[in-house]
Structure formats: C-alpha cells, structure tokens
Amino acid sequence: MKRKYLAVLLTVVMLISMAGCSNNNKAANTDTDTVKTTEGNATQAPVDQTDSSEPVEEQELNIAIFQGGYGDEYWNAVVKLFEESHEGVKVNMTISPTIGDIIRPQIVAGNAPDFISDNDNAQDGVILSMIKENALLEISDVFEGQNYAGTGTLKDDIKDGLLQSAKCAPYGDSKIYLAPFNTGPQGLIYNKTYFDQKGLQVPKTWDDFFALGEKAKADGRALFTYQGIYPGYLEEMLWPAIANAGGMEALSKIFKYEEGSFNNETVLSVLRNMQKIGADGYLLEGTVGMNHTESQSEMMLGKSLFITNGTWMESEMADAPREDGFEFAMAAMPTTATDGTQYVLDSCEQFSIPKAAKNPELAKEFLRFLYSDESVALFAQNSGSVYATKTGREVSKQYLTNAIYNMYGIYDQPNVKSITLNFETLPSNCKVVVSDEIFNPITSVMNGEMTAEQWAESVEAAFAQIRADKAAAGE
C-alpha cells in the first residue's frame, strides 16, 4: 500500500516538474511577430497603431531589470502603463538586485529575456560578456525612427553626445547597441548651508580648492573625503580634471589606451594634485579604510567639506544622520586656470535587447515607450531621478527635490561641459581590469606608499598589455 502511495506521490512530483518545464517553454516560444498596438491612451498616439477592429494578438514581453537604488516602483508603474496602452500585451518582469546572476543561465540556455536594464560596468558582468560576444541586438533603427509621441526622431530627444559614446556604441562604429537610461552629473558634493553660513565660495581652481582646505582645517574639518575602499568613485574627479588640463583630446587618447596617454606631464599634474590631497593632510583621516556609506555619512556629519558623488546620494543617504540644516549641492571639479572649462562626468545607465530575444520588435516598442514623457515623469515621480532625454529635467521638475533639481543645474553654469566615459571595448582575450588598474593605486598614493609617477607608470603598463592583446586579437 505504502509503495502505491509513494508511486502516486512520485508521479505527481514528476508531472508538476514537467508542467513547470512546459510553462517555461511556452514563455520562451511566444511568437515573434511585429508588435500591433491598439489605440492606447488618449494623449499618446503610438506610431505603428493598427485598426482596433482587427483581432488583438496576444503577445508576451519578458523583461529583466536590475533593481538598484531607485527601487521597483517606477518599473511596476511603467509596465502597467505599457500594458494598458498596448492591448494584448503581457509583460513578464523579473526585477532583482542580482538580475545578472538570474539571467546569465537563462541566456546560456538559449532563453534570453527580450529586454534588459543592466549596465556594462555591473558587478555581474553580463552586459560586458554580451558586448564581448556580440550578443546584443543593434538598435540604431529605434533611435533613427520616430519618438513615441510621433513628434520627431527619437535620437534628437536624447541628450547630446550619449548615443555616439562607447556607452551606447561600444564597437566604435557609431552603431547603437545600448540605449541610455538615466543620466546625471557627478561632481563634488558639499553642504550648501555650511558654505552660505561661512560665506565660502565654491572653488574654481585647484589653488582655490587647497586654500579652502586651509580654512576648513581651521574650522576643524577636512577638505575632502572619498569612498575609501571603493576608489573607483574618484573617476568623478580624475576624468574631468584631465579633460580640463589637457582638453578632450588628452582624454580621448586615454580612452583608446594610446602609448604615453597617461604618463605625461598633463596627466601627471592632475595626479600630483590628487596626491597632494593625501600628502598635505587635506584628506579626512581614516578615509582609506571606510566604505562608501561610511565616508558619505562622515561628510554629511560635517567632518569634511567635499565628497565625490552623483545625484543619487540624496536618496541613498536618506536615512543617514547629518549636521543641522544640511543641504545637498554639487560643484564641478577644480580647474588649472581661472578661465578654464570645467568638466562634469555624467553617469549613464543602460538598456539593451539581446540578439536572441524572442520578441525583439515588441522590445523595441517598449524601449521607445520608455522615453515617452509619461514614462520620464513616472521615473522622476517614483525614483527622484532624470531620464537621459534633453527635456528630462524640465519634464521631471515638479517631482524632483530642490536639491536634486539644483544639482542638475550644474550644467547651466557658465563654462561647464559634460563628458561621458568612452573607453574602447577591450578585445575578448584581454584580462586587464581597466578601472582597477587606474583607480586601485589611489589608496596607496593617498597613504604615501606610492608616488603620482609610479601610479602613471603602472597604468601605462596596463595600457601596453591592452595594446598587445589588441594586436594579438588582430584589431
């Protein structure tokens, strides 16, 4: 009798697991016909609208979303809006802080999602792998096509410079494989209230910066702190400072890993200024041993005047203690001359569509939809941040806090230009971790264990390896 029960139980378990498999297959085998949208909402007219009298085709869109500091409210809302405005469309969303680990086995098994929101520099390395493997779908046609409102070409709506950068066109051939998500300035965060109270001016030049450091010392504060064990945050200081000292040309040589692009007097002058922060006691004591939240807390408690960071710091540190009246503000990096252009490094998160997507046309439609004013406003409303569209800041204005709106105002200052990271994609045989090679030595430099010259030499050695790998790969 017992054996009978066992047999029944095992059969049930087997059937359930088979049902699970078949369900998966069903999801994977959704038809790949082009999207057919119906009248949608009243205010927005999708471009490829069809006659509503035609029978509506049921379609599924599988999207995989990285859940970062902005939470999941926006994605839930925008998916709902997309489904409401596209009759017959069902969006299956997987959203997780470890989305890469979830989708990697699916992609390997030939069951890639239709749409991915994850970054090329993410810890999981999935997008980087897909770039190396040529596994992303070219989406230039989406940007060459009309925007969702049908008022113009989508590429004209996107913030200047982004689509041409390696963040979106990773192979250097102007073909777009990654779409920009949100963008924002990164710079020196300071407490505006404190500066106003003390009558301090935001420094324009490196000399002003260090002079301010002396005043800060007199008031028992350090001039500067950064995210200690994560020195990569100092990209927000290094790249703008090099662009200022040597122009965009100096930067573009570095982005191509050219010989002598890092070990030269222009770059060294910047590295020496950074070394001076540590050597001359301008760095908050203990910074090198702190993580990002610890150093950010210390800054907000008034231990240091500045910290490098982006606009997300306000929401990231929403629950952190702070000195009375603390108000977020952002300054551009110091320059070498008073009339020099100040550069601001833009952050840029990305969307992409895998080549193996089952429903690429619907994914493209979803992507187009994401840049609509409704979606941009929803994002600002739910996440307090701004899409990488030219009108993003104004569309989002009513939903942004004053501090964040003002931080975006850094672009309005005279002589301020934005730059985007534009490193050439490494050949697939290359084992160099570029960001580690450039930023890891900073802690040693700040500790006085390494000089600026040694730092430049070590980066040059890494660039030489990359050039050798490129040559070996026949590029």
Add this chain to the structure above:
Amino acid sequence: MNKNPKLFIAVCTLPAVILTIIFMIIPMFNAIYLSFTDSTALSVGTNSKFVFLDNYKYMFRDKYFLQALANTLKLLLVVPPITIFFSLLSASILTQSRLREKAFYRTVYFFPSIISLTLVGIIWSFVFNPTKGILNHLLELVGLENLKHAWLGESKTALACIGVALVWQAAGYYMVMHIAGIDGISRDVYEAAEIDGATAAQKLMRITMPMLKNTIGITYVLSLSGTINLSFTLSNVMTAGGPNGASSVLLQYMYQQGMNNANFGYAMAIAMFTLFMAVIISAISRKLTMGNE
C-alpha cells in the same frame, strides 16, 4: 534483501553518487576544459576558442594574480595554526576546568561559525572602522593613540584584519570538534596525570595534543580549505581586495575575472590552480601530521 546486501547498498548509494557526478564531477571536468579556452561567462565553451595553456602562462605574468597568490599563502601560513591553537586551548579549558558556565561559553564560542560570513565581515568592518570602530577607541582609551590606524585601508594591516576575522569565525567550530575528541580520551589518564602533579599546560601538551593528533590533523586540513574558501567573502566585504590589491585572495581574483571581467576561461584556470594548490598543501599537512603512522 538479505540475500543480496551488496545490491541493496549499491541502490542506497546510487542517488548520492548520481548527485555527486552531476553537481561535482561533471562541473569539475567542465571547469578543467574551460580553463583551456577563452570562454566568457556567457558562451561557457560553446563558441569559445581553445587557447591551450595561454591562460596558465598569462597567470604567472599577471601581477594581480601573483599578489593574490602571495596573500593567500600568507593567510594559509598563519591562519590555520592560530585557529587550531585557539580552538585547542578553549576546548582544553572548557573540558578540564570546573567552570559552571561551560555550556554558555561553548555556545558563545561556537556562535560565530553559524552566522553568515557576510555578517562576520560587516561586524569586523565596524570593529576596524577608523573613526567609529571599537579598536581605535580602545587604543585611544589606554593612551595608545599612536597605534591607531585606518586598519582596512592600509596595505600593512588590511590582510591581517581579514586573518583576525577568519580566526574568530572558525576557532569555535574546530573547538567543538576538539571537545568531542577530548571527550573520547579516558578521564583516568588525566586523573593519573593530576595525581602525578601535572599542570594544565602539561596536560594539554603531553596528553591532549598527542592523543588528538588524528583529529588535529583533520581539523588542520579543514582549516586550510576553509581559509582558502572563506577569505574570499571576508576580503570582498571588508576591503574589496584593497588597498591596491593588498588583501586580494585567489578566489576573489577568480570571481572578479570570471564575473566582473567576463573572462570565464581565465577564471577557471585560476580555479584549477587554486584546487591543485589546495590538494598539494592538504596532502603535505596530512603527511606531516600523520607522519608516525
């Protein structure tokens, strides 16, 4: 069933054998194969190129790999002996003394080994925090301000901090094993030694350690493999391998190359090297501890 016990045993062990083959043996051979390819984390061998020994050759020119290897060896040299020493000492005290709170201490010492390793890393990050950490505050309290450090941010101290956390985490676990071993030693031996006037230290050195030689040998090998495995999490959480690679370890570098940098083939080569190294070191330590048998 009585007629054919061998068949019964074979059937019983079959599920475990199948699971081991599917989840251990096949992936291991897969990893060996991948270590000879330029696979990314995505292709996993399907359309990757066979590069033969290139990954292994590159490894020994890669300064970050060599640094991680040196750091791992330093930890292997120092952490297991200290862990075993403290675990033996506490096991000996808890079994030999007449403390009434024995059970309490046993639980407290064992506790670190059952909490999440990530949590252990976070706890010790707080201890070593340069401004809020208890260590710097204690030093200040006893007037040793000059010994204060940014412990996790200085290349001279970062690796040692990870070592301390490793010892703290593991000592209690091995203590329980040693207590079980000591319980197996006849009380008569200790009583006879006491009558002869042996001190606690003498009992530990002359009775406990020789009689526990086998157990210590096993715990030492376990501690070696634990150090290789667990240092990955602690290094990731506490220092992110920094400053400038001063506390990076082999598995962390493997993970970084495999996952963050999409060099799965190279990562597998590092994994194979680590496995090979662990087997050799374990074999040597087993040989040394079991030398007389």
